[in-house]
Amino acid sequence: MNRRRLFFHLLLKDIWVRRDRTVTALLSVIVVATMATVALTVYYDLESRLSREFRSFGANVIVTKHEASLTSNDLAQINSVLGGKGEVVPVAYAIATTSGNSRVVIAGANLATLRRLNSWWSIQDFSTSSHAALVGARASELVSPSGGEFSLKFGAKSVSAHTDAVFHSGSEDDSRVYLDLADFTALTGVQPGTALLRIDGSPREIQSALGQLRASLPSAEVEPVRQITQTQIAVLGKTRSVVLAASAVVVVLIMLCMVATFTSSVLERRRDFAVMKALGASNRTVNLLFASQSTLLALAGALIGFLVGGAVAYWIGRANFDAAIVPRLILLVPVVLSSIVMALIASMSPIRMLQRIQPARILRGE
Amino acid sequence: MFLRLVFESFRRQKRRKSIALLAIALGMSIATAMIAVGTDVGDKINQELRTYSANLLLTPVEDTLDVNLGGVSLRPATEGAFISEASLVRMKEGFWSHNILGYAPFLPAPETFSLHGNTVSTELIGTYFAQPVHYGNESFNTGVRSVNSWWKVEGEWPPDYADWPRDASPAVLAGSKLAQLQHLAIGDELEVRGRKLRISGILTTSGVEDQAIVAPLHIVQQLIGRPDAVRSATVSALTKPEDAFARRNPATMSPAMRDRWYCTPYANSIALQIHENLPNVRVEQIRQVEQNQGKVLSRISGLMLLLTFAALVAAALAISAAMAATILERRQEVGLMKSLGAGNAAVASLFLTEAGLLAVIGGGIGFAAGALLARQIGRSIFGSAITVHPVVLAVVIFSALLVTFAGSAGAIRKAMRFDPAVVLRGNA
Numbered sequence: 001m002n003r004r005r006l007f008f009h010l011l012l013k014d015i016w017v018r019r020d021r022t023v024t025a026l027l028s029v030i031v032v033a034t035m036a037t038v039a040l041t042v043y044y045d046l047e048s049r050l051s052r053e054f055r056s057f058g059a060n061v062i063v064t065k066h067e068a069s070l071t072s073n074d075l076a077q078i079n080s081v082l083g084g085k086g087e088v089v090p091v092a093y094a095i096a097t098t099s100g101n102s103r104v105v106i107a108g109a110n111l112a113t114l115r116r117l118n119s120w121w122s123i124q125d126f127s128t129s130s131h132a133a134l135v136g137a138r139a140s141e142l143v144s145p146s147g148g149e150f151s152l153k154f155g156a157k158s159v160s161a162h163t164d165a166v167f168h169s170g171s172e173d174d175s176r177v178y179l180d181l182a183d184f185t186a187l188t189g190v191q192p193g194t195a196l197l198r199i200d201g202s203p204r205e206i207q208s209a210l211g212q213l214r215a216s217l218p219s220a221e222v223e224p225v226r227q228i229t230q231t232q233i234a235v236l237g238k239t240r241s242v243v244l245a246a247s248a249v250v251v252v253l254i255m256l257c258m259v260a261t262f263t264s265s266v267l268e269r270r271r272d273f274a275v276m277k278a279l280g281a282s283n284r285t286v287n288l289l290f291a292s293q294s295t296l297l298a299l300a301g302a303l304i305g306f307l308v309g310g311a312v313a314y315w316i317g318r319a320n321f322d323a324a325i326v327p328r329l330i331l332l333v334p335v336v337l338s339s340i341v342m343a344l345i346a347s348m349s350p351i352r353m354l355q356r357i358q359p360a361r362i363l364r365g366e
Numbered sequence: 367m368f369l370r371l372v373f374e375s376f377r378r379q380k381r382r383k384s385i386a387l388l389a390i391a392l393g394m395s396i397a398t399a400m401i402a403v404g405t406d407v408g409d410k411i412n413q414e415l416r417t418y419s420a421n422l423l424l425t426p427v428e429d430t431l432d433v434n435l436g437g438v439s440l441r442p443a444t445e446g447a448f449i450s451e452a453s454l455v456r457m458k459e460g461f462w463s464h465n466i467l468g469y470a471p472f473l474p475a476p477e478t479f480s481l482h483g484n485t486v487s488t489e490l491i492g493t494y495f496a497q498p499v500h501y502g503n504e505s506f507n508t509g510v511r512s513v514n515s516w517w518k519v520e521g522e523w524p525p526d527y528a529d530w531p532r533d534a535s536p537a538v539l540a541g542s543k544l545a546q547l548q549h550l551a552i553g554d555e556l557e558v559r560g561r562k563l564r565i566s567g568i569l570t571t572s573g574v575e576d577q578a579i580v581a582p583l584h585i586v587q588q589l590i591g592r593p594d595a596v597r598s599a600t601v602s603a604l605t606k607p608e609d610a611f612a613r614r615n616p617a618t619m620s621p622a623m624r625d626r627w628y629c630t631p632y633a634n635s636i637a638l639q640i641h642e643n644l645p646n647v648r649v650e651q652i653r654q655v656e657q658n659q660g661k662v663l664s665r666i667s668g669l670m671l672l673l674t675f676a677a678l679v680a681a682a683l684a685i686s687a688a689m690a691a692t693i694l695e696r697r698q699e700v701g702l703m704k705s706l707g708a709g710n711a712a713v714a715s716l717f718l719t720e721a722g723l724l725a726v727i728g729g730g731i732g733f734a735a736g737a738l739l740a741r742q743i744g745r746s747i748f749g750s751a752i753t754v755h756p757v758v759l760a761v762v763i764f765s766a767l768l769v770t771f772a773g774s775a776g777a778i779r780k781a782m783r784f785d786p787a788v789v790l791r792g793n794a
Contacts, residue, residue, distance in 0.1 A: 020694050020780060028687040035680045042673065053665055057658045062572075093435055103433050103440070120657035137650075142431060170423050170652040175431040226572040230516040231418040231659075238414055238747060239407075239666050243673070245743045246403050250677045253392045257684040260392070261691045264385045268695035312676055320668040 007285070011292055014272070025265055026301050028258040029339055033305020034312065035254050036335050037327065039247030041313035045325045046243055049317070050236055051202045058117050059089070059196035060228045061210060065220045069191035077216045078195060081209055085200045089113050090192035092184060096152040096177075098143050105176045106152060108184020108192070111164070117198055121167040132164030134178040140166045143177060152177070152187070159187045203233045255342055262346035266290065273354050274362035283355055290347050298343035302336040309335075368712075372719055382692050383724065389688030390728025390770060391735065393681035394762050398736025401761070402754040403743055404674030408667035410748045412604060415663070416467050417515045420600035421656040422637055424449065424469075427648045434574065442476070448595035449647055451583065455501045457601065460639040465604040465631050468508040470494055471596040473586050479579065481556035486548055488541075489578040490558065492586025497526040513602045514571070521552040521567030526582045537566035538581040559589050600652070601640070605633045607660025682765070686773030693717060693777035700781040701789030710782050717778050721770040729766030733759050 015022050054060075063070070063078065070090055078088055091109045098104055111134055115121065123134075133150075135143060144150040144163050151160040161179060168174065185191060199209045206229060213222045276286055310327030317325030354362070376383055426447035433440040451471055458466055473492040478485050494509030509526065510517055524537035540550045545568050550556075554565045556579070569580055587593050606612075612632035616624050628635050633656045637649040651657070703713050737754040744752030 020777070021691070024687045024691040024694065028684055028691075031680045031683045031687070035677065038673070038676055042669070046669075050662065050665065053662045054658075056661060058654060095433060095435060095440065102431065104431055105433055105435060118654070120653045122653060138425075138429075138431060168650065168653060170650040170656070171654065172432050172434055174650070175433075223572050223576075226516045226518070226570070227419050227514075227655075231415065234414060234418055235411060235662060235666075238411060239669075241747045242403065242407055242410075242670070242743065245747060246400060246670070246673065246677075249399050249739050249743070250396050250680070253396045254680055254684050257389045257392045257681075257688060260385045260389045261684075261688045264382065264688070265691050265695070267381070268691075316669065316672045316676070320665060320672055 007289065010289060011296070015293065015296070021265055021268075022297065025262060025297050026304075028261040029298050029301025029343065030305040030308065032251070032255050032258045032342070033302040033335050033339050034309040035247075036251050036338065037306050037309025037331060038312045038316070039243075039251055040331045040334070041310065041325055041327050042316060043240070043243055043247060044328060044331075045313075045317070046240055047202045047236055049321045049323070049325070050239060051200070051232070052321075052323075054228070054232045055198065055200055056119050057228050057232075058120065059198050060206060060225050060232075061197040061199055061213070061222065062225060063195040063197060063213065063217065063220050063222050065193045068219070069193045070195055070220070074217055074220065075195070078197065078213065081212045081216060082197070082199060087113060087117050087198040089117050089196045090181075091194045091196060092181070092188070092190045092192040093194070094154060094184075094188045094190050096154045096187070098153075099151050100142070102142055104139055104143060104152070106154075106184065106188075107176050107178050108181040108188075108190070109178055111178060111180055114178060117196060118167075118169065118173075121169050123165045123167045125165045131159070131161045131183055132180060133161040135163050135166050136174040136176045136178075137166055137168045138174040139177050154188045157187055159183060203229065203236065206232075255338075259342060259346040262294065262343060263350050266347045266350045267354075270354055270362045273351070274359035277359040278363065286355075287348070287351060290351050291344060294343040294347040295340050298340040299336065302339035305339070306332050306335050368716065368719075371716055372723070375716075375720055376723075382695075383720075386688060386692045386724050387728045387731075390685055390724055390766055391731040393685040393769070394729045394732025394766050395734075395736035395739060396677055396681040396732075397765065398733050398754060398758055398762055399739040399743070400674040400677040400736075401758055402737065402740035402752050404667075404670040406740075406744070406752045407670045408663055410744070410750070410752070411666055412659075412663055413467075413750075414748065415659050416602045416604060417512060419516070419652070419655045419659075420470065420513050420602040421605065421633060421652050421659070422601040422603055422640070423650045423652050424454075424599040424601060424640070424644070424647045425597075425650070427646050429648075440476075446597075447646075448592065448597060449599065449644070451587075451594045451596045453644055454596065454599055455499050456643045457640045458501045460636075460643050461629070462603065462631055462636050462639060465636060467602045467604060468506075468513045469599050469601040470508065470510045470513040471583055471599040473583055473590075473592075473595060473597050474578070475586060475590045477558050477579075477589075479556045479558045481548065481550070481554065486544075488544055489574065490586055490589070491575060491578050491580045492583035493580060494583055495523050495526050497583075513600060516571070517575070518570045519567040520570075521565075524566050524582060527584065535562035535564045536582060536585045538563045538579050538585075539567050539569040540565045541576040541578045541580070542568050542570040543576040544578065561585075561589060601649075603633070603636050604631060605636060605656065605660075606631050607664055608632055608634070608657065678765075682769045682772075685766075685769045689721060689770050689773030690777040693774050693781065697781040697784060697789050700778075701784065701786040704782070705786040705790065713782060714778055717774055718771060721774045722767060725766040725770040726763060728770075729763040730759075732766070733762045736762075 089109055091107050093105060093107050095103050096106045147163045149160055149162055151158055199206045210222060210224060273286060313325045313327055317323055426449050428447040430446040454471060470493055475490050477490040478487045496507045496509045496511045498505055498507050511523060519539060524539060527536060535555060550565055552565055552567060555562050569575055587595060612634055616627050619627060633651045640649045641647060700713055740754055741751045744750055
C-alpha cells in the first residue's frame with residue numbers, strides 16, 4: 001500500500017466506520033447549505049415576485065397630449081416600448097349635460113380593458129347591451145338613480161345609454177360616466193388624448209420604460225403615478241431589507257452552530273490524532289487528512305443542502321406566490337464555497353490547538 | 367450522588383458543555399428573532415404603506431359631482447356642499463381612534479392669479495401641511511406631509527397658519543407643471559383677490575396639484591369667504607386586509623356577528639364608524655389603495671411566516687446535530703458507568719438532565735440575544751423597534767427542551783447499545 005492509497009484508505013474508512021459522527025457533521029452542513037440556498041433564492045426572486053403583485057394597482061404611468069389626440073402612431077410607439085408587459089387604455093374626456101341639465105364628465109374607453117386595468121373597482125353588474133355605459137357611483141345617483149337608460153347631451157347631439165354597471169372606486173372616477181369609445185366619439189367627435197398605462201416590472205424596469213416613452217413621444221407628457229410607483233419602491237425596499245436581515249441572522253447563526261458541531265467532533269478525535277502522530281505522521285499529513293475529510297463532508301452537505309434548499313424555495317413560491325421560485329444554479333457556487341471554507345475553519349483551528357500538545361499526554365488521557 | 371454527577375460533568379467538561387450551550391443559544395436566538403420579525407413584519411409594512419397613501423375619502427353627502435377635466439376643476443368654488451372643518455376631528459373619537467393615523471382636508475377653488483404682470487387661471491387648493499389638531503385632552507399633527515408622503519417638495523414646506531397677519535404674504539407651494547409653464551421660481555410673489563402669496567416651494571405629486579397653487583387651508587377659506595369649509599378629506603387608517611366576512615352587509619348580520627364585524631379594523635367598519643360620528647359625510651374606501659395593499663401585505667407576511675418556519679426547522683436540526691455530536695463522543699463514559707453497575711435508566715436520566723439544564727440556560731441566552739437582534743432589525747429598517755412578546759420565552763424554552771431531548775435521545779440509545787467492555791477497550 002503506497003502512501004497515497006493509505007491516505008485515501010484512512011480518509012474513507014474513518015468516514016465509514018464512525019458513521020454516526022459523519023452523519024451529525026453532514027447534517028449540520030446540510031442545514032446551513034439549505035438555509036443559505038433558501039435565503040439567497042428567495043431574496044433574488046423577491047423583487048420580481050412582489051412586483052407582479054403591484055400589477056393589480058392598475059395604471060402606474062399616464063401619457064397625455066394637450067390640445068391634441070394620441071395618433072395611432074403614438075399608440076404603436078407605446079405598445080412597442082411595453083412589449084406586451086402591461087396594458088394600455090386610451091381614454092378621452094369631455095363634459096356633457098344630463099337630462100336634468102347638470103354637468104357631468106364623460107369618458108370614452110374600451111370598457112373591457114378599462115375594467116381589467118381597474119380590477120379593484122367594486123362593480124355591480126346589470127346587463128350587457130348596446131350603448132352600454134360604466135357609471136361611477138356618484139354619477140349614477142345623478143344620471144340614472146334606478147339604473148337603466150339615460151340620455152346625455154353634448155352640444156347639439158345627444159345619446160342614450162344603458163347603465164351596464166355601476167362601480168365604486170373612491171376616486172374622482174366615481175363622478176364620471178364611461179362610454180364605449182365608439183359611442184363617445186360619435187357623440188363628441190373627440191379622440192383620446194390620454195392613455196392610462198400599466199407597466200409591469202420592477203421599479204428599475206418601470207423607470208427605464210418611462211425614459212424610453214419620453215424619448216419616443218416628445219410631444220406628449222409622460223408622468224408616473226407617484227403614489228403607486230413610490231409605494232412600490234418603498235414596499236419592495238423594506239421587504240427586501242427585512243428578508244435580507246432576517247436571512248443574514250439565520251444563516252450566520254446557523255453557520256456558527258455548524259462550526260461548534262464540527263469543532264467538537266474534531267476535538268473528540270484527539271486520540272486518533274495522537275495515534276497518528278505517535279506512529280510518525282507529520283503535521284502536514286494529519287492536517288491534510290482532517291482538511292480533506294472536512295472538505296469532503298462540506299462538499300457533500302452543500303450539494304444535498306442546495307437540492308433541499310431549492311426544493312424549499314420552490315415550495316415557498318408555490319405556497320405564497322402561486323408561482324414556483326426556480327432555484328438558480330449560479331447560487332451553487334457561493335453555497336458550496338462558503339460551506340467548505342466554514343468547515344475548514346471549524347476543523348483546522350482545533351487541530352492547531354492539538355498540535356501544541358504532546359501526543360503521549362493525549363493518549364494518557366490528559 | 368446524581369446531582370453530584372451532573373455537577374461534576376459540567377465542571378469537568380467545560381469545553382464540551384460550552385459548545386453544546388453555544389449551539390442551543392444560537393439556535394434559539396434564530397427562533398426568537400425569526401418569530402418576532404415574522405409575526406411583526408405585516409404590521410410594520412402596513413404602517414409604512416399608510417404613510418404612502420390615504421385609504422379613505424370623505425366627501426359631503428349632499429355634494430354635486432366633481433367636474434374635473436384635465437386636472438382643472440370646472441365647478442365653481444361656492445357650488446355644492448361642504449364639510450365642516452371643525453367637525454373632522456370627531457373621527458378620532460370613535461372606537462378606532464388609534465387606527466386613524468391622520469387626515470388631510472382639501473378645499474379647491476378655481477382662481478385667477480396675477481404674477482409678473484400677466485394673469486393665470488388655475489386652481490387654488492387649501493390643505494393642512496402639518497397642522498396641530500386638538501381633540502379631548504390630546505393633540506396631534508396631521509396633514510399632507512404625513513398622509514401623502516409621496517408629495518415631493520423642492521424648497522420649503524409652508525407653515526400652517528390659522529391667523530396669518532393681513533399684511534404678511536403667506537407661503538404657498540406651486541405645482542411643478544404650473545411652475546414650468548409660468549416660469550415660477552421659489553421666492554416669487556403672486557396676487558389673488560388682492561392678497562399676496564409667496565412661493566416657498568415647488569410641488570410634484572403627479573396629480574392635479576401639479577397644475578395648482580397649494581396653500582394653507584385657512585388662507586383659502588379666508589380668500590373665498592367660506593370659513594370652516596372643506597370640500598373633501600382623505601384619511602389614513604390602519605386596516606386589516608379585507609376578507610369575505612368584511613364584505614358582508616352589517617345590516618343583515620346577527621348581533622354577535624355584527625359586533626365582531628364592528629370590532630375588526632376593516633376599512634368598511636372604520637368607514638361606517640366615521641360616518642356615524644360625521645353623519646353628513648360620505649366615506650368611501652379609496653379602493654385602488656385599500657384593496658390592493660391588502661394583497662401585497664398578505665404576500666409579504668405569508669413569505670415571512672414560511673421563512674420563519676424554515677428557519678425554525680433548520681435551528682431544530684442544527685441543535686439536534688450538535689447535541690448528538692457531543693453525546694456520541696461520550697460512549698466511554700457510558701461504558702464506564704455501565705460497567706460500574708448503572709442501569710440504562712440511570713444513564714439516560716443523567717444525560718437527559720444535563721441536556722435539560724443546557725436547554726434551559728441556552729434557551730434563556732438565545733431568547734435574550736434573539737430579542738436584541740429583532741429589536742435591531744426593527745430599528746434599522748422600520749425606525750421602530752420590534753418587541754418580542756414574553757410568551758415567546760416560554761415557547762423558546764419549551765422548544766429548546768424538546769429539541770435537545772430529541773437530539774440526545776437517539777445518541778444516548780446508540781451509546782447504550784454497545785458492550786461496555788468493547789467501548790472501554792476503545793475499538794467501538
